[in-house]
Amino acid sequence: MIVRKPEDVTASVLEVMERTADPRLREIMVCLARHLHGFVREVNLTEAEYRQAAALLADLGKQTTDTHNEVVLMGGSLGLSALVCLLNNGDHGRAETSQNLLGPFWRLNSPPMDNGDSIVRSETPGPVLFVDARVQDRAGAPVAGARVDIWHSSPVGYYENQDETQADMNLRGTFTTDDDGRVWFRTVKPAGYPIPTDGVVGRLLAAQNRHPYRPAHLHALIYKPGFKTLTSQVYVDDDQYLETDVQFGVTRALVGEYRRREGPHPTAADIAAPWYSLDYVFTMEPGEARLPMPPIK
């Protein structure tokens, strides 16, 4: 089509998108073209702004490495990962779900552990936390023999791979549920975590006067054939950033009750008060047991 007016561009792009061979890709490309063209019209995008947008997308790519993904961070900072998660789980957003964001710090080969073990592998100052978790199916029946891969930041807010003072795989470990669907272990209480702000995402946060914090959380990746692999996080209920998570990940169902204990620990005399305990129930949904691509090595 030889273009005579702006509407002609949109019409001829849509016509081309309609020729996409794969039906799902066709649906996506037609809708994407419609929204992108509509967006440019609605905000009256200028030529300078269009060039800036292109440079920004290129920067997102350039700032992404084997150990850092600026694109994923931006998706989270725009709430896209949270939205995609909720629309694809818990009966398409109609029911509560334990599913949540994977985040950028899951690693392969987290060490296998026995129930009762500690995942503190090098001196990590901070309040002791005992976690007792149960994995159930939608009917409430225990899921036995599930692999529960746990990882979290330290009490000062760094993941092991970002912090030279922590041993390799500190605050990471994989447990197996017993016949009652339970795993239990000892660790330290995680702290809120500031996402990196030295890239494009940092510029966005600065422009909007946003803090870079995620509320403190404990990650779990739960795997058992016959269930959809459960990517979950349990947020700390006394965290000041629960309402303003920079990645929009906090749901009601995932705020855990981290109970603060002032008295001595019943069995371990070496544990200083306050220490914490967390009891939490994860619910697995039917679906495919498939591990994600590790975001880092």
Ligand code: MBD
């Ligand atoms: C994190 O620790 C995290 O869990 C997510 C989802 C995004 C950035 C950092």
Ligand code: FE
């Ligand atoms: Fe995290």
